[in-house]
Amino acid sequence: MSTALRDRDKERDYHxxxxxxxxxxxxxxxxxxxxxxxxKEVKRIIRKDSNWSDISEKLDRSLRESIFKEHISNxxxxxxxK
Numbered sequence: 001m002s003t004a005l006r007d008r009d010k011e012r013d014y015h016x017x018x019x020x021x022x023x024x025x026x027x028x029x030x031x032x033x034x035x036x037x038x039x040k041e042v043k044r045i046i047r048k049d050s051n052w053s054d055i056s057e058k059l060d061r062s063l064r065e066s067i068f069k070e071h072i073s074n075x076x077x078x079x080x081x082k
Contacts, residue, residue: 016058021059023055024059025071027046031046035075042068
């Protein structure tokens, strides 16, 4: 029985983390329009968002930075196509 509860907790944590990651990507899309923005600048801006505390609890720093770099890379690709 306890393994079933643990499995359910793991699954719930996975979904919460996945949800936080999706919302973080949306935040980046909303707040970061320039590929020259730095992580430090963006972090200062998005910390003001009411959902930031939930995201920062569920996603570790390295994952947030990695997602940010991916977003910047995608922005650079889009500007090159224009």
